[in-house]
Amino acid sequence: MIRRISPFLFLTLVLILGSILQLPAEVTVRSSHTASISSMERRMDDNLLATASEDGSVKIWNTREGFLVSSIQASHLAIPKLAIHPKLPRVALVTTDGINTFRVELWDWETKEQIFSKKIEEIPLFIAFSPSGSLLIYAETDWQSLIFLNAEKGFEEHKIKEGFGIVSAVFITASEKTLLAYTPSGTLRYFDLSTGEAKANPIRTKSGLNQVQFTDDGLFLFGIEGNTLYAVSLVNGSIVSKQDIKGLLSISYDPDSSNIAVLSQQATETELSIFSIIRDSGSLRFEKRNLPIKTGRYIPHIISFRDEMLFSGDNEGEILLHQLYSGETVVFARPRIAAIADFDFSERGMLLSLKSGEMVLIESDLFSTNGNQASFFRTKSFNAPYNTAAGAVVLKDGSFLVFPTASAPAPLFRLDPSLGTFTRIGEVQNPVVEAGNADQEGNIILVEASGTVSILSPSGRKNLSQSSFGIRSAAKVSDTNIIAGRSNTGTLSSSLLKIDMQTGETVPVTNRDILVFRTTYNDITKSLYTLGYEERRGQLRTVLKSHGGHAFERESTLLTYPGEDPDASFVADPNGTDLYTSLGYSGVLLLKWDGFTSLERIEHIPRRLALHKNLLFSLNRDYSISMWSKNDGRALLTFYLFDDSNWAAVYEDGATFSSPEAKKLLHTK
Structure with missing residues (x-):
């Protein structure tokens, strides 16, 4: 069956030299956070709004003119609280995984550098700067609740000599001589910050107030309890x-x-x-x-x-x-950045599969050589064959295998990008959790959520298929054998299985991981690489390993991340021995024969990696796509596809290449 796409959008944009702007400074893309807004604070002197999100980013906005001043991907962890410095371009953050990692961090939003980071035991009840910005203050659920940090160096300063219970809000006078503390138990305490001594006896007041805020003159506070808003006198607590x-x-x-x-x-x-x-x-x-x-x-x-x-x-x-x-x-x-679910490359260009269900083919010399200034950019948009996001992997003839990732049973399609047609070539019974090139001959390996692994011919036709419960990933290691990654539960208590795709014979492979969720095989080195979870001394770690030997029984840990990194990926160079990985949220690492080296850092969190010609690409957590040179590891550019089909490429040297309408989303400092 041939399915012709309607409508079929073909947009050709050839930009003249004047549209390539040589920008001498940093370029920010005016797009908000990709997850829930968790904290926001204003600074009135220069009309700034600081916002933080569960996506680990901080953004500084000019509220009068509406542009984005700065964007920092401070962490891969959520940021539940922030405080903006009263004078300097600095913002204090709390980052956490909500379980056992909690930190207070100070960042400079102009240099985008972390000034200090301090490990703490829990999410503070509040975090704030003193009026001059010399102190950073937060509160723990402890008898000595208030912690004062030097806002320049991060060391602790002992400003109050005695403990007096949990504090949920403070007011500091402009002179920074007096501090007033409100405790949820219902007391107001005044302290002399120069001596650390109490200035008066505790004042009883309304207990249990949340979101406490103070008037500038220090006479009243406001807070809420249940469905009631209260105003309280700071003089007598009434x-x-x-x-x-x-x-x-x-x-x-x-x-x-x-x-x-x-x-x-x-x-x-x-x-x-x-x-x-x-x-x-x-x-x-x-x-x-x-x-x-x-x-x-x-x-x-x-x-x-x-x-x-x-x-x-x-x-x-x-x-x-x-x-x-x-x-x-x-x-x-x-x-504003379109949510990209998957991407792959053919000789014609880059195919993007969006979470909205749309598929976009980009043809441009932007993604070809070494990040030189591009001269043309063409896009084709297709109505995807499913109502939800699809995955895609390139076939040997330059067409794409398109498969369902959210719902099934559903057909498999072959997309001809030149004609814009989807041809049905098969079916899967369950959503596909992994697909990729199986070997140099162009065969495709497909893993369904049920644990079914299929080998497809270069034309996309299914040749071999076997099933085993819980398989998450698979790599072809010989003509008929695959190694499958899975959980180590079940009869065969190993997270790696060797499966003969013709006979179905399945044997466990020695491995310490409790779960393997990524596998790849390098035919040159005869090595199997895996990403999985290993428990060491009660702590879960994400580990990158290599496996060698006749039965892949020799296991070697290459890289360890303390915690879970379920979206980490790797890609092996099919023409060499190099292995690239995004494990650890801190950038892209390259494994060569003499160990790991880091590719040039970018302001995004790389996740899924892909190789095309002499370039490495990463689909980042914020849905941007970054590009490096394989030859020297230089970061070349970051590409943005916006939700209105406009696009922009921001080069590392500050130049941009974009559709005309996208220019309004780019701001230069």
Whole structure:
């Protein structure tokens, strides 16, 4: 059956010399986070908004002009909290895996360098800078709760001599002479920071307040408990006002306008309300200022309110700006990079499979030689044969095998990129978890989620097939034999199996891993390489190993990462002995006969790797694609496909090559 694509979009863009801009400085791409916004904070002196995300990135935005000032991929771990320095281009972060790794880090967003990192025991209750920025303060759930770090060097400074319980919020005077601490048990404590001594007896106050925020003059605090917003006097601890708000989620106090923004859940949608803070003869009351702002389809969960500009962040990485007077909600920034699920190369170009179900073929000299300035760029877009994302692997004749990765039973298709047609050539009963070239003859190896492994001919026709429970990956090691990676559970208690694809004979291969999830075989070195998990002294590690010998019984650990890295990948040079890997989230490593070397670092986290001609490519965690020279390991460029089909290539020397409309997403400092 031949399926012709409709509509079939063919776009040819030939850019003249003037469209290749020689940029002397850093280029930022105006795209928001790829995961939930977890923290945000404003700095009013220069109209900056700092945002952090579960994707491990930090972004600094200019709120008046709307451009992205800086973007840092600070970690592969989530960032639940941040604090922006009051004067310098620095931001403090908390990074964590939510289990046993917790760190406080300080970064310079201009140089994109980490200044210091400190291991801690848990996610702090808060993190903040002192008014001058000389101290970085956070709180642990401990009797001596407050920790003071020198904000330049990161060493601890002992500012308070006595322990007095858990602290969830602090206020420091502008002179940095006095600190006020609020404890969830319901006390206010004043301290002299120059002596470390208490300045007064503890003051009893309302207990159990969350999201505590202070007025600039140090007279009142605001906090929430349940569905009630409280205002508390810092002089005597009394509750001076309270406001019941159904579905109360979050608050943000704006000292510039003396208003407080409230985020609440109302029936099927969230809404934002503004309350004016009315002071009269030492008293205070809340007065609702406007009709609630409906957020519609957006579901914000965190807000930041300063200078009458109200921002919020949602679970999709979008940053929203809420118009106080019109009641409108507009998108300030959203993820703009198209979510790429898979990619591969033919002589015609690079095929991208998007999570939306679309497939895009890119023909350009951009991805050919050594990252020289490109002269042409053509794209073809296809309606994918499935309603969900598909995978693709190139066949020997330059066409692509297209397979389902999310739902099955489903057909296998052969995509002819020149005609834009999908020809059905087979079927799988389960989603495909791995596919790749099996050997130099052009055969394809296919692994289904059920544990079925198939060898397909260069035309994509199925020749051999065998099944074993739990197989995650497989590599062809001889004419009829494969080595399969899996969990070590079951009758054959090994995470590697040798399977004869003709007879079905299956034997275990000696291996210490509890799970192998990636395999590849180098026919030149006769070595099998694996990525898997190994437990050592109660700690799980992700390990890259080589296996040799007649039965691959000789096991050698090449690289270890302390923890899980399930998306790590590797690729072996089919014409040599080199092996490239992205294990460890810190870049790309090259294994040669004399050990590992690092390829030039990039500002992204490489994940899936691919080789094409004399170039190495990585599909990064933020869906950008980076390119290196195999010859010397130089980073050449990073390519972005945007969600509106526009595109841009940002070279390491600062030059760009892009579609005309993409230029508005590129900002140069």
